[in-house]
Amino acid sequence: MIATAAAAHHGWSSYDAERTLRPTAQVLESSWGSPHGSIVIAVDDQRWDVVLAPVSRMQARGLTQADIAVGRTVTIEGYPRRDGTREIRAERITAGGKTVELR
Template identity: 25%
Template sequence: MLRRSFVWAGLAAPAVALAHHGWSRFDQDRPIWLEGRVAQVKWQNPHAELVLEVPQDLRVPADLASRSLPAQSAPIDGKALLSRAVIPTRKDSRWEVELAPLTRMRAWKVEEIKPGTRVGVLGFTFQQEQGEPVLRAEYLFVDGRVYALRSSPA
């Protein structure tokens, strides 16, 4: 019986690996801004996820580059990312947003986000925008707070 469990676990591992997108697959030279209403939430590992409904008239906020960012343990030039943010060239109205693993979400004290919540996200799309619209979140803006999701708080 134990041997079968290992076989099943081994077969499931590739599916989990495919579902988790590492940072290297994302275009970190092109920060993307999304803002909208949360339609769905998956508060699970390997990372929390949101489905975000964005308006057709999406724009980068005029004050984005001047917003304060929290200190984090990863060496990220957040101010440079904020100043270079653009809206996506794709015009999808729904985006999957990959957040951080739950342990990191807890370290930042991010409460589970509920559907209907308005959020802003600065992050990165796949290096080649093909397939589903997916954004890997670097910064999450919710309820007047900002969370740096690449690493733990400094």
């Protein structure tokens, strides 16, 4: 059961690495926790969930919780889900005046 849960969580193949998205948007919701951070942004009046990296990795690379706080403007570069769900797996984020590699 543990292996199944881990495989389900790390199913990066569900994202389309052939289609890179680069939206710039205001953060509507922000989560700074395990197993990874996440934010919600609005792009063309549609809400998108954005999967970030683990908090420890973001902190080590210079991203802070304040950088992705609600109301901040961020640019995400990442891949959308293949099934059409409005979710992006972020490869990098520009926030707080810096670009941070997440993977």
